[in-house]
Amino acid sequence: xxxxxxxxxxxxxxxxxxxxxxxxxxxxxxxxxxxxxxxxxxxxxxxxxxxxxxxxxxxxxxxxxxxxxxxxxxxxxxxxxxxxxxxxxxxxxxxxxxxxxxxxxxxxxxxxxxxx
Amino acid sequence: xxxxxxxxxxxxxxxxxxxxxxxxxxxxxxxxxxxxxxxxxxxxxxxxxxxxxxxxxxxxxxxxxxxxxxxxxxxxxxxxxxxxxxxxxxxxxxxxxxxxxxxxxxxxxxxxxxxx
Numbered sequence: 001x002x003x004x005x006x007x008x009x010x011x012x013x014x015x016x017x018x019x020x021x022x023x024x025x026x027x028x029x030x031x032x033x034x035x036x037x038x039x040x041x042x043x044x045x046x047x048x049x050x051x052x053x054x055x056x057x058x059x060x061x062x063x064x065x066x067x068x069x070x071x072x073x074x075x076x077x078x079x080x081x082x083x084x085x086x087x088x089x090x091x092x093x094x095x096x097x098x099x100x101x102x103x104x105x106x107x108x109x110x111x112x113x114x115x116x
Numbered sequence: 117x118x119x120x121x122x123x124x125x126x127x128x129x130x131x132x133x134x135x136x137x138x139x140x141x142x143x144x145x146x147x148x149x150x151x152x153x154x155x156x157x158x159x160x161x162x163x164x165x166x167x168x169x170x171x172x173x174x175x176x177x178x179x180x181x182x183x184x185x186x187x188x189x190x191x192x193x194x195x196x197x198x199x200x201x202x203x204x205x206x207x208x209x210x211x212x213x214x215x216x217x218x219x220x221x222x223x224x225x226x227x228x229x230x231x232x
Contacts, residue, residue: 040125040224040225041224042205042222042223042224043160043220043222044222048219058219090159092159104162105220107159107160107161109157109159110157110159
């Protein structure tokens, strides 16, 4: 089955530690995205990548880093510089921008990160 | 700066009733207006979407009404069912043809509860 997988489903981190969230897709999508979801705040864009080896900051990139070495993978690292990292993190992917159509974003099941 | 304002924050409807969720946007360059449905602990999934060249789109019990002059669009759920209980997000996007990056901008969400 084609889709997006995120791991782990739940993640606990001690203050001061970096942690990496995994996102893999087998939809052959060029674009991938990371969102943060907090209660009552909707989805806020952290980083996005439209092509391998290239990515751009979203609205709340501070304290996060990403890499895009492979088309199917877009890991997110939550660094110790992120002041309030406890949240639900969602990864998404879509076909290449500019190809027309509705360019639907498909979301993974999410990772819930809790800082202890 | 919130570019999409969604209301209400929460909505309680009786089974068989009509659920109505509204969104207002500011940027007239937006060219795509999707609605996403999210169940607790899951990633959002595209429910229905509309482009600004039509005023209404219907898929089953779900209808989007679009008012370009007022810069508003709404989701109507007819014959609401308990299984529709979820959080709904509206979103907008500027296409790459207009210089945008095809990022989605989300509203803050509406938690819908349909009572049996």
